[in-house]
Amino acid sequence: MTAGKSDPSAAVTRVEDVDLGVxxxxxxxxxxxxxxxxxxxxxxxxxxxxxxxxxGRITALFLIGRHPxxxxxxIAAAAMKDRSAMARVLGDMEKQGLIRREAxxxxxxxxxxxxxxxxxxxxxxxxxxxxxxxxxxHDISDEEYAQVIDLLRGIYWRVVKxxxxxx
Amino acid sequence: MTAGKSDPSAAVTRVEDVDLGVxxxxxxxxxxxxxxxxxxxxxxxxxxxxxxxxxGRITALFLIGRHPxxxxxxIAAAAMKDRSAMARVLGDMEKQGLIRREAxxxxxxxxxxxxxxxxxxxxxxxxxxxxxxxxxxHDISDEEYAQVIDLLRGIYWRVVKxxxxxx
DNA sequence: AAAATATGATGGACGATGTCAATCAGTTTT
DNA sequence: AAAACTGATTGACATCGTCCATCATATTTT
Numbered sequence: 001m002t003a004g005k006s007d008p009s010a011a012v013t014r015v016e017d018v019d020l021g022v023x024x025x026x027x028x029x030x031x032x033x034x035x036x037x038x039x040x041x042x043x044x045x046x047x048x049x050x051x052x053x054x055x056g057r058i059t060a061l062f063l064i065g066r067h068p069x070x071x072x073x074x075i076a077a078a079a080m081k082d083r084s085a086m087a088r089v090l091g092d093m094e095k096q097g098l099i100r101r102e103a104x105x106x107x108x109x110x111x112x113x114x115x116x117x118x119x120x121x122x123x124x125x126x127x128x129x130x131x132x133x134x135x136x137x138h139d140i141s142d143e144e145y146a147q148v149i150d151l152l153r154g155i156y157w158r159v160v161k162x163x164x165x166x167x
Numbered sequence: 168m169t170a171g172k173s174d175p176s177a178a179v180t181r182v183e184d185v186d187l188g189v190x191x192x193x194x195x196x197x198x199x200x201x202x203x204x205x206x207x208x209x210x211x212x213x214x215x216x217x218x219x220x221x222x223g224r225i226t227a228l229f230l231i232g233r234h235p236x237x238x239x240x241x242i243a244a245a246a247m248k249d250r251s252a253m254a255r256v257l258g259d260m261e262k263q264g265l266i267r268r269e270a271x272x273x274x275x276x277x278x279x280x281x282x283x284x285x286x287x288x289x290x291x292x293x294x295x296x297x298x299x300x301x302x303x304x305h306d307i308s309d310e311e312y313a314q315v316i317d318l319l320r321g322i323y324w325r326v327v328k329x330x331x332x333x334x
Numbered sequence: 335a336a337a338a339t340a341t342g343a344t345g346g347a348c349g350a351t352g353t354c355a356a357t358c359a360g361t362t363t364t
Numbered sequence: 365a366a367a368a369c370t371g372a373t374t375g376a377c378a379t380c381g382t383c384c385a386t387c388a389t390a391t392t393t394t
Contacts, residue, residue: 220378220379220380221379221380248381249381249382249383251381251382251383251384252380252381252382255380274389274390275388275389275390276388276389276390277389
């Protein structure tokens with residue numbers, strides 16, 4: 001008998017033969033594993049581009065670009081990060097001259113974030129790269145890709161709102 | 168005019184009004200954001216349970232349990248991790264008395280991994296918790312949950328195989 | 335058979351990450 | 365005016381993923 005799915009207790013030597021057990025029905029497993037892969041790929045594409053490393057930077061760049069004057073906590077919520085983690089990211093981006101932090105006129109506690117010209121340019125560059133990042137899933141058909149995105153988008157928003165209520 | 172999706176350039180104060188721009192069509196964005204949320208939730212559930220922190224541990228525990236004698240690189244591939252990163256995880260788990268590392272009889276370079284009794288017990292505990300972790304998505308219907316899983320499972324395996332060829 | 339090459343696994347160093355608690359400034363409530 | 369709350373920041377800490385070098389063993393080449 002050769003090694004294969006029919007004999008789960010045999011020591012496997014090919015990944016395809018691995019039986020994931022409970023994990024095979026666990027959404028978080030796939031999200032967490034794929035996270036490593038897509039992050040690796042994305043960072044390779046962004047190499048040297050001053051926004052490499054970390055989910056927060058790209059999200060911040062785009063959200064500030066799309067919503068000038070947006071506040072840090074909004075970006076933190078959208079990126080599902082801690083406020084303090086986002087503050088650090090924004091501090092870095094400010095040092096890099098990508099964004100400006102101004103005080104909100106209505107509420108002194110709130111910061112109003114804006115892209116600098118340098119930030120705008122970078123946002124354009126990164127946007128193109130992010131669009132290309134779909135190539136990582138070149139094995140996946142457009143239908144499949146659209147289906148997963150639709151489903152994950154729905155889940156994403158429900159989680160975001162749920163986080164908002166708690167945090 | 169009140170703030171809302173119709174005026175994307177206005178500074179938003181509610182997360183629901185945030186326009187994700189390109190990210191709204193980017194699979195990796197949703198995977199990376201949701202990764203943070205599900206990881207947070209999972210680690211809260213595993214609190215104090217000796218496998219907290221890091222994707223690798225749970226995957227290792229289950230795969231070794233299901234495939235006694237499996238080698239480190241198989242687990243690394245399934246968890247989409249670096250071999251050296253997985254080596255570290257396995258070293259920790261050995262110190263904790265969860266697994267044994269034996270030399271493979273056929274190939275001296277290869278290690279054959281086994282769960283200890285303590286590891287078996289922990290695997291059972293963790294399995295129950297992982298099953299419960301579906302509750303994190305209580306907003307999501309069974310149909311939706313099954314659909315995403317099916318799609319992500321397919322993507323997962325294609326990525327795993329693709330990694331295998333390169334790495 | 336000897337040498338070169340390839341493979342599996344480890345260990346150290348480095349930068350970055352996420353979390354938590356504490357702090358500070360500004361705002362709302364009473 | 366005092367108290368309670370909110371937004372943001374900082375420091376400390378443990379951990380993570382990556383890269384590079386190393387070591388032992390197998391396989392391939394000559």
